[in-house]
Amino acid sequence: QSALTQPPSVSGSPGQSVTISCTGTSSDLGSYNRVSWYQQPPGTAPKLMIYEVTKRPSGVPDRFSGSRSGNTASLTISGLQAEDEADYYCSSFTTSSTFVFGGGTRLTVL
Amino acid sequence: EVQLVESGGGLVQPGGSLRLSCAASGFTFNTYWMNWVRQAPGKGLEWVANIKQDGSEKYYVDSVKGRFTVSRDNAKNSLYLQMNSLRAEDTAVYYCARGLKPGSSTYGVDYWGQGTLVTVSS
Numbered sequence: 498q499s500a501l502t503q504p505p506s507v508s509g510s511p512g513q514s515v516t517i518s519c520t521g522t523s524s525d526l527g528s529y530n531r532v533s534w535y536q537q538p539p540g541t542a543p544k545l546m547i548y549e550v551t552k553r554p555s556g557v558p559d560r561f562s563g564s565r566s567g568n569t570a571s572l573t574i575s576g577l578q579a580e581d582e583a584d585y586y587c588s589s590f591t592t593s594s595t596f597v598f599g600g601g602t603r604l605t606v607l
Numbered sequence: 608e609v610q611l612v613e614s615g616g617g618l619v620q621p622g623g624s625l626r627l628s629c630a631a632s633g634f635t636f637n638t639y640w641m642n643w644v645r646q647a648p649g650k651g652l653e654w655v656a657n658i659k660q661d662g663s664e665k666y667y668v669d670s671v672k673g674r675f676t677v678s679r680d681n682a683k684n685s686l687y688l689q690m691n692s693l694r695a696e697d698t699a700v701y702y703c704a705r706g707l708k709p710g711s712s713t714y715g716v717d718y719w720g721q722g723t724l725v726t727v728s729s
Contacts (some may be wrong), residue, residue: 498668502644533707533715535652543652548707549714582680586652590713595666596642596654 500585501526501599508605514575517602519587525597527568531590534563534572537601538583541566546585547572574604580605609633609718611703616723623693627723629686629703637661637681639642640706642716643688645699645725655701656688657712664712693727700724 502520509515514517519526519534526532532550535543545554547563560576570589574581587599615627629641643655656667656677665677668724676689701723704716 529713531713531715537652540655542721544719545707545715545717548717554717584651588652588654588715590715593666594712595668596657596715598644598652598654601651 498591498593498595498597498603501589502598503587503599503602506603506605508607509577511577511579512575514573515577515604517572519570519584519599521589522568525591526570526590529590532563532570533563533588535586536583537586543586566567570590577606579606609705611705611711611718611720613701613703613720613723616701616725618726618728619693620729621727624691625693625725626649627688627690627701629720631684631686634705636684638709641686642704642706643677644702645705645714646702647699660710666698688698695727698725698727
């Protein structure tokens, strides 16, 4: 049950686009379309931003999009805004019927 | 409005026990899998355990198997986490989280509580 691999940090200027990667294995991310992304500003609970790889819950701006290729999923945030600054985590269902999170990526808006 | 409110956290000595509770409201509790997720200070999220709507299936992360037990009381719309043989590395904020789709465990979680802090220290 090793954690999914995410870059520790990414950054971008307002209006730019950034992409956060999430790499797993054939035991998790590579086997299921059950990849979710969560946003966590400092001191708050996580918020669901993407589920089933590409779907957005109601209320999440369409600037947030998800994709997957093989064992790697990605979250892209376009038109960066200051309010997007937060930690982002990916998550996947696993072949053991458990869940695994990525280590988290700190997004800094310059 | 979906609400999840955790309680029961606190300071406990290594080897001790603690029982966390999560009070749920705003949705039909007995139709959803429920989860516990924790976050050590300054660290990332770690999924801990989940439980089926009727309590008949439970799954745990390897590091807590045999020490933690997840349970629920659908009549009280409540989720619990009994934590025994606590270790320093169990120190974390513990979040209660709802399964994303009713009746299924595989889609991840959507709503989260605000968390309760568990500190294991002598």
